Amino acid sequence: MNWFKRVQKGLRTSQKREMPDNLWIKCKGCGEILFRKELEKALHVCPKCGYHFRMGSNLYIPILADENSYREISPNLRSVDPLGFKTSKKYSDQLKEAKKRTGLQDACRIGEATINGYPVVLGAMDFGFIGGSMGSVVGEKVSRGIDIARENNCPLIIVTSSGGARMQEGILSLMQMAKTSAKLSLISEKGPLFISILTDPTTGGVTASFGMLGDIIIAEPGALVGFAGPRVIKQTIGQDLPEGFQRAEFLMEKGFVDMIVERNKMKSRISNIIRFFNND
Amino acid sequence: MSKITYDFEQPITDVEVEIALLESKAMATGTDLTSEIGKLKEKRDKVIRDVHSKLNRWQRVLLARHPDRPYTLDYIEMICDNFIELHGDRQYGDDAAMVTGMAEIDGHNMMIIGHQKGRGTRDNIKRNFGMSNPEGYRKALRVMKLGEKFKIPILSLVDTPGAFPGLGAEERGQAEAIAKNLLEMSKLKVPILVIIIGEGASGGALGIGIGDRILMMQNTWYSVISPEGCASILYRDSSKAAEAAEALKLTPDDLLEIGIIDGIITEPNGGAHRDKESAADSLKESILTNIRELQNLPSNILIENRVNKYSTMGAWIEN
Numbered sequence: 001m002n003w004f005k006r007v008q009k010g011l012r013t014s015q016k017r018e019m020p021d022n023l024w025i026k027c028k029g030c031g032e033i034l035f036r037k038e039l040e041k042a043l044h045v046c047p048k049c050g051y052h053f054r055m056g057s058n059l060y061i062p063i064l065a066d067e068n069s070y071r072e073i074s075p076n077l078r079s080v081d082p083l084g085f086k087t088s089k090k091y092s093d094q095l096k097e098a099k100k101r102t103g104l105q106d107a108c109r110i111g112e113a114t115i116n117g118y119p120v121v122l123g124a125m126d127f128g129f130i131g132g133s134m135g136s137v138v139g140e141k142v143s144r145g146i147d148i149a150r151e152n153n154c155p156l157i158i159v160t161s162s163g164g165a166r167m168q169e170g171i172l173s174l175m176q177m178a179k180t181s182a183k184l185s186l187i188s189e190k191g192p193l194f195i196s197i198l199t200d201p202t203t204g205g206v207t208a209s210f211g212m213l214g215d216i217i218i219a220e221p222g223a224l225v226g227f228a229g230p231r232v233i234k235q236t237i238g239q240d241l242p243e244g245f246q247r248a249e250f251l252m253e254k255g256f257v258d259m260i261v262e263r264n265k266m267k268s269r270i271s272n273i274i275r276f277f278n279n280d
Numbered sequence: 281m282s283k284i285t286y287d288f289e290q291p292i293t294d295v296e297v298e299i300a301l302l303e304s305k306a307m308a309t310g311t312d313l314t315s316e317i318g319k320l321k322e323k324r325d326k327v328i329r330d331v332h333s334k335l336n337r338w339q340r341v342l343l344a345r346h347p348d349r350p351y352t353l354d355y356i357e358m359i360c361d362n363f364i365e366l367h368g369d370r371q372y373g374d375d376a377a378m379v380t381g382m383a384e385i386d387g388h389n390m391m392i393i394g395h396q397k398g399r400g401t402r403d404n405i406k407r408n409f410g411m412s413n414p415e416g417y418r419k420a421l422r423v424m425k426l427g428e429k430f431k432i433p434i435l436s437l438v439d440t441p442g443a444f445p446g447l448g449a450e451e452r453g454q455a456e457a458i459a460k461n462l463l464e465m466s467k468l469k470v471p472i473l474v475i476i477i478g479e480g481a482s483g484g485a486l487g488i489g490i491g492d493r494i495l496m497m498q499n500t501w502y503s504v505i506s507p508e509g510c511a512s513i514l515y516r517d518s519s520k521a522a523e524a525a526e527a528l529k530l531t532p533d534d535l536l537e538i539g540i541i542d543g544i545i546t547e548p549n550g551g552a553h554r555d556k557e558s559a560a561d562s563l564k565e566s567i568l569t570n571i572r573e574l575q576n577l578p579s580n581i582l583i584e585n586r587v588n589k590y591s592t593m594g595a596w597i598e599n
């Protein structure tokens with residue numbers, strides 16, 4: 001098992017700053033110092049206050065997929081630098097760094113799997129890879145996932161975490177919103193079922209496309225979900241945002257998510273929903 | 281002469297001032313200066329062509345924002361034989377930053393949807409500077425579905441600095457409203473012609489921007505983020521917007537080159553703000569040509585082509 005190594009990657013910044021020995025981690029929810037191994041066992045949810053730590057696809061996929069069932073689709077899809085984008089940094093260098101740091105090819109992985117025996121297409125995003133931003137690769141992976149879900153007539157499940165469109169790809173990244181939504185229009189009337197799971201944080205272009213287009217939309221407790229980021233809104237209105245604004249509970253109150261599900265109940269909830277719509 | 285002049289337009293303004301001086305002199309003294317004035321006007325047109333052949337991307341952005349540029353309702357007034365505005369999303373309210381209605385253009389019925397900016401402070405507050413709230417996107421969708429019901433094509437005029445990033449917008453589901461439009465427009469059974477007439481900023485533009493043909497007027501921009509937004513994220517300095525505009529490659533020529541748009545509508549010499557009527561004429565001609573072509577396609581082919589078009593957008597490698 002190399003879980004331990006993977007976890008270290010995902011939580012690198014907070015570790016480095018607060019807990020140099022890597023054995024302990026401070027909860028962002030309650031401030032409690034937690035033993036890392038226990039936190040891992042608890043699916044990265046604080047046992048004291050229920051705070052859901054951010055997780056990458058490496059960790060989220062095994063939570064949902066049955067053991068050894070996950071087969072990644074198109075793992076070799078890689079971003080290019082279509083605009084030759086260069087500001088303070090070159091996009092091509094940014095990609096190299098992100099790959100090296102995360103060991104991932106891009107901000108999304110998609111694959112075929114089973115969930116409690118039900119065949120599904122399962123995608124998960126990585127906020128750690130350039131802020132989980134959606135460029136051409138994320139858009140193409142989601143699109144291929146939709147294609148395979150259609151072919152196999154099996155549910156599509158996507159775990160989102162993203163800061164929005166990847167501006168380094170310019171207009172092409174904006175078009176990924178159009179692309180994923182156009183593809184979803186093919187399953188929007190007759191299925192298969194699409195469940196989106198919104199995790200912390202999901203904002204911008206991902207929320208305003210497939211994130212909000214689930215037949216069923218689930219959020220993790222406390223997840224920040226919105227269109228504009230809090231910083232931009234704060235700038236616009238010139239005052240602090242109300243407590244809990246744009247959090248999962250707020251979205252549920254306003255009518256934009258079906259349910260809030262804790263991470264340790266996610267798998268059984270998803271399989272219950274699949275079973276219901278399977279009608280067997 | 282335009283009231284607002286950008287630095288790069290100064291050479292044009294200089295000649296315009298000369299022309300105005302000569303004209304007033306001719307008037308005051310009764311001297312015939314027609315030929316001198318004529319020569320100056322030729323010079324002015326040449327200066328305009330020179331300046332405009334060398335525009336950089338940031339200057340294009342500034343032109344797209346020129347306060348004298350025609351907005352959606354200006355074009356509607358100039359190109360439509362009839363227009364009846366339709367209000368409200370039937371759920372929450374009427375968003376004045378989004379205009380929708382029934383239009384007749386040269387014998388063709390169309391549903392028009394478009395962002396609406398304001399002129400002057402009061403009007404701009406009413407129009408929220410062209411930044412729609414969720415109810416704007418929902419109103420647009422309602423009107424598009426009405427068009428679909430009666431087989432009337434959609435004309436979408438895009439001109440927005442972005443969807444509004446406010447508290448109410450988030451509360452009422454800005455992301456959901458835009459996402460829903462993207463999905464519904466993908467499968468709308470009637471032709472959709474989208475034209476960027478000014479600013480095409482991000483999801484706020486795309487929210488009414490899915491279509492069978494996407495055109496841009498010459499002095500406009502369309503991008504995933506505004507140059508200022510990009511600069512403030514990447515440089516932590518929004519004053520570097522000009523650099524960001526270059527990096528984002530957001531002009532009509534840029535987008536035509538990579539196949540994101542289908543055509544560019546030429547504006548009168550110096551830009552739409554210098555000759556609104558001519559700009560409207562070009563726009564109208566383009567609308568009619570494209571609508572005529574699209575109207576012959578059966579709806580299943582229309583939708584198939586539309587979805588296929590978006591499905592192939594992107595750049596990646598795989599091996």
Ligand SMILES: [Zn+2]
Nearest residue numbers: 027030046049
């Ligand atoms: Zn805690």
